[in-house]
Structure formats: C-alpha cells, structure tokens
Amino acid sequence: MVQRFEGRVAVITGGSSGIGLATARRLASEGAKVVIGDISAEAGKAAADEVGGLFVQADVTDADQVEALFQTTVDTFGSVDVAFNNAGISPPEDDSILTTGIDAWEKVQKVNLTSVYLCCKAVLPHMQRQGKGSIINTASFVAVMGAATSQISYTASKGGVLAMSRELGVQFARENIRVNALCPGPVNTPLLKELFAKDPERAARRLVHVPVGRFAEPEEIAGAVAFLASDDASFITASQFLVDGGISGAYVTPL
Numbered sequence: 016m017v018q019r020f021e022g023r024v025a026v027i028t029g030g031s032s033g034i035g036l037a038t039a040r041r042l043a044s045e046g047a048k049v050v051i052g053d054i055s056a057e058a059g060k061a062a063a064d065e066v067g068g069l070f071v072q073a074d075v076t077d078a079d080q081v082e083a084l085f086q087t088t089v090d091t092f093g094s095v096d097v098a099f100n101n102a103g104i105s106p107p108e109d110d111s112i113l114t115t116g117i118d119a120w121e122k123v124q125k126v127n128l129t130s131v132y133l134c135c136k137a138v139l140p141h142m143q144r145q146g147k148g149s150i151i152n153t154a155s156f157v158a159v160m161g162a163a164t165s166q167i168s169y170t171a172s173k174g175g176v177l178a179m180s181r182e183l184g185v186q187f188a189r190e191n192i193r194v195n196a197l198c199p200g201p202v203n204t205p206l207l208k209e210l211f212a213k214d215p216e217r218a219a220r221r222l223v224h225v226p227v228g229r230f231a232e233p234e235e236i237a238g239a240v241a242f243l244a245s246d247d248a249s250f251i252t253a254s255q256f257l258v259d260g261g262i263s264g265a266y267v268t269p270l
C-alpha cells in the first residue's frame with residue numbers, strides 16, 4: 016500500500032462504524048495517525064485500538080466536546096491534517112414531511128448539519144496555523160437528487176452540508192485548505208443489510224436506479240475519502256464528490 020499519509024494525522028467522526036471505520040482502516044494502512052471521535056465509547060475504543068490510533072469520546076452536537084476532540088488531537092500528535100466530518104444518523108421517525116414531527120426534524124439537523132458546522136469551526140483555526148489541511152464532510156447523493164421515499168430532514172441536512180462545504184472550500188482555498196463534500200450513494204452497512212433482508216421489495220425499489228446494479232461497500236467509499244484527503248487531490252476543492260455507482264447520472268438503467 017502506498018503511504019500517502021506518513022507523518023499525517025486524521026480525525027474521523029463516526030469512525031467506529033460503517034464508512035468511518037472503513038476509512039480509519041484505509042488511512043491507517045497508508046500511514047496516518049488516526050483519531051476516532053465518536054459518541055459510542057466501546058466501539059470507538061475498539062476501532063482506535065484496531066488501527067493503532069487514539070479514541071476521543073465526543074458527541075458531535077456539543078461545541079465543547081468537538082473543540083476538545085481537535086485540541087486533544089493537536090496536543091497528542093502535533094497537527095490535524097485531515098478532518099473527515101462523517102458522523103450522521105437517519106432515524107426511522109424522519110420520513111415524509113407529512114408525518115415527521117419537529118423533534119425528529121431538529122434532532123437530525125443537529126447531528127447531521129450543526130455537527131459539521133461545529134467540526135469545521137473547530138478545525139479550521141488549527142489548519143490555518145499549519146498552513147494546510149483537507150476537510151471532507153459527508154453529505155449524500157440525496158443532496159443532489161430527490162427521492163419519493165423521503166427522509167425529509169436527512170435530505171435537507173445533507174443539502175446544507177453540501178452548500179456549507181462548497182462555501183468553505185472557496186473561502187479558504189488560498190490558505191491551502193481544501194474542503195470537499197463527499198456524496199456517497201447507498202452503502203451496504205449492517206443496518207441497511209438488515210433492513211433490506213427483512214424487506215426485499217424495499218431494496219429492489221432502490222436497486223433499479225443504480226446503474227452498476229448493487230450498493231457500495233464501505234471500503235469503496237473509504238477509497239474515495241483517502242483520495243480526497245491526499246495530495247493526489249491537490250486541485251480538488253469545493254466539490255460535490257459523488258461516489259454513487261452512477262445513480263445521479265442515470266435516466267434508464269441497464270436490465
């Protein structure tokens with residue numbers, strides 16, 4: 016494996032599961048020191064131990080805990096070169112706008128969107144001081160296209176992540192800080208697998224729209240994050256980086 020992150024430090028929120036965990040493994044395998052920031056203590060510690068990194072328990076909706084996550088990283092390893100702001104939720108009570116209550120709406124906005132604001136706000140001064148950095152914020156393909164199977168607050172939150180990342184990418188471009196929005200298509204996480212195993216029709220309704228005919232594996236998303244985080248992506252900033260198996264480009268998919 017090429018060592019693109021030798022001597023570099025990466026913070027990954029939501030790093031103890033799914034896309035975040037796959038990315039922790041990938042970045043560590045390319046030489047990064049990885050810091051896992053997650054609300055879940057047990058899984059977070061296990062993930063950090065596995066990749067030889069550091070676990071900092073942090074609720075990404077809490078400004079003080081987010082501050083502490085990045086400060087602890089800098090105090091321990093001397094820099095923060097990559098911030099993968101990835102923690103997010105999609106609870107079942109967030110559904111059609113007609114049935115989604117204000118509490119569900121606000122909870123999702125807080126965990127998915129306010130958290131990215133807090134993480135960027137906390138990490139940018141460190142990156143300004145260093146004169147470099149790469150921030151990757153996890154949005155989603157639903158930030159660029161509509162679904163009749165709505166999760167209204169989730170979609171709105173990811174649209175917010177996309178617009179905020181674009182703006183930050185532009186604002187900090189001349190300070191050698193890149194900010195990109197990662198837009199994954201549906202990923203084969205344990206939760207999704209379980210849901211679709213119980214309800215094959217639900218899976219089929221979605222799969223028909225995917226040109227490649229399957230969902231992504233977390234490792235395929237991690238590969239894209241590693242690219243965006245690395246110097247290979249030195250001219251890529253303020254982008255909506257779609258890793259979606261062709262969904263957003265498709266009208267009629269192959270049989």
Ligand SMILES: NC(=O)c1ccc[n+]([C@@H]2O[C@H](COP(=O)([O-])OP(=O)(O)OC[C@H]3O[C@@H](n4cnc5c(N)ncnc54)[C@H](O)[C@@H]3O)[C@@H](O)[C@H]2O)c1
Binds near residue numbers: 030033054155
């Ligand atoms: N799985 C998909 O199909 C898919 C598709 C597009 C985008 N995404 C996005 O990718 C990101 C990761 O998703 P995933 O599928 O790997 O999810 P996951 O549920 O496997 O992992 C999410 C992680 O975030 C952590 N987390 C949740 N709330 C937190 C909080 N308040 N503070 C700190 N950590 C918290 C969880 O403990 C968990 O480790 C999310 O932002 C999600 O919206 C997922």
